[in-house]
Amino acid sequence: MANVKLLYHYLITHFFKLCLVPLLALVAIKASSLNHEDIQNIWFYLQHNIVTLTILSAVLTFGSAIYFVTRPRPVYLVDYSCHLPPPHQKVTVQKIVDNINKIRELSKRLIVAEEHSLDFFFRILERSGLGEETYCCESHFHSYALLNIPPLQTMAAAREETEQVIFDAIDNLLANTKVNTRDIGIIIVNSSVFNPTPSLSAMVVNKYKLRSNIKSFNLGGMGCSAGVIAIDLAKDLLQVHKNTYALVVSTENLSRSMYIGNNRSMVVSNCLFRVGGAAILLSNKSGDRRRSKYKLLHTVRTHTGADDKSFRCVQQEDDETGKTGVSLTKDITSVASRTITKNIATLGPLVLPVGKAYFELQDYFNADSVFTLAHQKYPYALEGMDTYSTVLYHLKEEMRLGYLAQELISVDRLSPETWCAVGNCYSLRKDHDTALKMFQRR
Numbered sequence: 001m002a003n004v005k006l007l008y009h010y011l012i013t014h015f016f017k018l019c020l021v022p023l024l025a026l027v028a029i030k031a032s033s034l035n036h037e038d039i040q041n042i043w044f045y046l047q048h049n050i051v052t053l054t055i056l057s058a059v060l061t062f063g064s065a066i067y068f069v070t071r072p073r074p075v076y077l078v079d080y081s082c083h084l085p086p087p088h089q090k091v092t093v094q095k096i097v098d099n100i101n102k103i104r105e106l107s108k109r110l111i112v113a114e115e116h117s118l119d120f121f122f123r124i125l126e127r128s129g130l131g132e133e134t135y136c137c138e139s140h141f142h143s144y145a146l147l148n149i150p151p152l153q154t155m156a157a158a159r160e161e162t163e164q165v166i167f168d169a170i171d172n173l174l175a176n177t178k179v180n181t182r183d184i185g186i187i188i189v190n191s192s193v194f195n196p197t198p199s200l201s202a203m204v205v206n207k208y209k210l211r212s213n214i215k216s217f218n219l220g221g222m223g224c225s226a227g228v229i230a231i232d233l234a235k236d237l238l239q240v241h242k243n244t245y246a247l248v249v250s251t252e253n254l255s256r257s258m259y260i261g262n263n264r265s266m267v268v269s270n271c272l273f274r275v276g277g278a279a280i281l282l283s284n285k286s287g288d289r290r291r292s293k294y295k296l297l298h299t300v301r302t303h304t305g306a307d308d309k310s311f312r313c314v315q316q317e318d319d320e321t322g323k324t325g326v327s328l329t330k331d332i333t334s335v336a337s338r339t340i341t342k343n344i345a346t347l348g349p350l351v352l353p354v355g356k357a358y359f360e361l362q363d364y365f366n367a368d369s370v371f372t373l374a375h376q377k378y379p380y381a382l383e384g385m386d387t388y389s390t391v392l393y394h395l396k397e398e399m400r401l402g403y404l405a406q407e408l409i410s411v412d413r414l415s416p417e418t419w420c421a422v423g424n425c426y427s428l429r430k431d432h433d434t435a436l437k438m439f440q441r442r
Helices: 002-013 015-032 036-047 050-070 093-106 115-127 155-177 200-208 223-240 308-312 332-360 364-377 385-394 398-412 416-428 432-440
Strands: 075-082 184-190 215-219 245-251 277-283 294-296 314-318 324-328
Touching: 075 155, 075 223, 093 115, 155 200, 155 245, 155 277, 184 200, 184 223, 200 215, 200 245, 215 223, 223 245, 223 277, 308 332, 332 364, 332 385, 364 385, 385 398, 385 416, 398 416, 416 432
Parallel strands: 184 215, 184 245
Antiparallel strands: 075 277, 075 294, 245 277, 314 324
């Protein structure tokens, strides 16, 4: 179904180009049958028929104008910058645990008063994958309040933290790119939970005195996907507003939403996040092509909000005692897995050409990364697997190449991609005669 949608989207997007192909083919066939005398007769006819010549010129001019006006503008990622807090804001897991115990002794109302909730909190903290070099805001633990005793959950403290993160990231970005703030035409800020008034995007406009006609957007309540959604929005806006920059800022602040109750599904969010943010500068200016780090090729969004489990897997709500927190249900992993599978099914055919481009450039490490991602999420697709096996051959990945060949044999043992993978296996093992036989069967 995803491939059908992708095909439909391709047909609609390139409809006029596809209609032009048979017309050009017909003209080429007719032109190939003309001799020198026919060409002279046509030229003589046009010289003496100004109306026909004028119409042809007008059609060519109009067609060229339509093409240049409607073609999508390239979008470049000029540069990006991540907020790096000062060293004194670094915290270890043990420091967090110590602060929790101190706060608990200070007031039984704060954090988690029941012993079983504390044990659960510590277990999640240990298994979260966060190391000993994460950072917290000066007045907060993990953007919350565990570095202060008692913790601060005021609007002023939350705004101060967000300003520190956003302004530091933007300052570094502007210093690196040397872009004048008056040249920025689009500003998009996303923060899922913390959305004060004035908005965070208005805060950036005020701080850097951005121009009065700037397109300002503040995205909220969109969770972990908000950063990608912001990039997608910026890309669409850059197709409309030409010769400008788009500043995208992604951050989160959970100071005001720190959960101090005993509901386990809400305690989890207290363990997973820290202070952080990033600023990204996008451009549709042709002059930025050479200095940009990346060119944006595709954005694919899969929205599963119509499904009740997807809609409720992350939700800000009150517990039975009236304490507010962000609830993460047990369905979140299955929902994420299902959504990623759907997304990759659409993204896979778009990603594979990128892997082939890296292969042609002999950048086998990046090609390996792209093909590995596509194959993991779309294991039954055969397209591009012959190139993938050749990449593994060049990287001397004998074990992975053999495993890939076995997988392709189980999918379709007679496909050309399978024979190529098997041939690369034998070739890597120096059995060139058998490898040649495999390649000849393709």
